[in-house]
Amino acid sequence: MLNRRHFRVKVMQTIYAMHQHKSDSLDQQEKFLMQSIDNAQDLYLLVLSIFEELKNKELEYLDKVSKKHLATPQERNPNLKFVNNLFFQILEKHDEFHDKLEKRKIINWKLNDDTILFLLEEAKSSEIYKKYMAISTSSFEEDIQFIADLFIHVIAPNDKLYDYLEDYKITWVDDIPVINTLISKQIKALKSMESTIDLPRVFKDEDDKEFVRNLFRKTVLNEVEFAKEYENKTPNWDTERIAELDTIILKMAICELLKFPSVPIKVTLNEYLEIAKEYSTPKSSIFINGVLDNLVKEFQANDKIRKSGRGLL
Structure with a gap:
């Protein structure tokens, strides 16, 4: 995932x-790290569960208005196209999905239904919804396209939803775009009623999990050593004023260059350059690119970089 x-x-x-x-508790911080990654699965389940909650809230509303003393003919016989959307049926029969919700105690929307009610109103007032409901019939493809459009253009970018998710768990902030992209792809990939949504694993395999653990531990345990590699190679930068995030990025990159033989040099350089652009100061990527470029040349000249496998240099 x-x-x-x-x-x-x-x-x-x-x-x-x-x-x-x-903090100097390596075990405690590693536990926090792995938990923050594992929490991404809860975010995925929570966002996906929005669809069922929207359907349930709309059913409750339709039932309530149909029983009004002076209900109109339209309220007594409402348009059920939305609640009968075939995507909801696929989710409804997804036993693994519901088991995971129960096992991981994902009950946020039961406790905070105001967010769901707001999303429902936003959905129903959108042109996407109005156009969909205006046509009495639809095919499987049209049902799925409607759900995909609703998610991409109404639900995923909703500020109220984003604020709720951010406030609920701060470690989700960077996960939200990834989860939204994954869910939109999964919806679009559905081709028939026999299709299902494969619930993703947080780690693709055990190698990914070990990569995280080793990168964290090897960087922290060798911070002093890695700092020495670049401290005399920043003549145009005041060492005391280098952003702390930049020093961490440099140490992690040096860690990968020297202690991760299976990770190609170009991958390491590109990854940390992009991370610097997104998370640090405007000039950070230029600074980090210059330092790492010089370090790689020095490491190669001194035969300090040992990469194994084809195409890793």
Whole structure:
């Protein structure tokens, strides 16, 4: 579900938090790191469960208005196209999905239905919904396209939803775009009623999990050593004023260059350059690119980089 750049960001944030809190408990911080990654699965389940909650809230509303004393003919016989959307039926029969919700105690929307009610109103007032409901019939493809459009254009970018998710768990902030992209792809991939949504694993395999653990531990345990590699190679930069996040990014990159033989040099350079652009100061990527470029040349000249496998240099 998460890629290695995402894992690198999580490691970077955990090391930064260690520095800020002056924590030296490696085991405790590693546990926090792995938990923050595992929490991405809860975010995925929570966002996906929005669809069933929207359907349930709309059914409750339709039932309530149909029983009004002076209900109109339209209220007594409402348009059920939305609640009968075939995507909801696919989710309804997804036993593994519901088992995971129960096992991981994902009950947020039961306790905070105001967010769901707001999303429902936003959905029903959208042109996407109005156009869909205006046509009495639809095919499987049209049902799925409607759900995909509703998610991409109404639900995923909703500020109220984003604020709720951010407030509920701060470690989700960087996960939200990844999860939204994954869910939109999964919806679009459904081709028939026999299709299902494969619930993703947080780690693709055990190698990914070991990559995270090793990157964190090897960087933290060798911070002093790695700092010495670049401290005399920044003549145009005041060492005391280098952003702390930049020093962490440099140490992590040096760690990969020297202690991860299976990770290609170009991959390491590109990944940390992009992370610097997104998370640090405007000039950070230029600074980090210059330092790492010089370090790689020096490491290669001194035969300090040992990469194994084809195409890793």
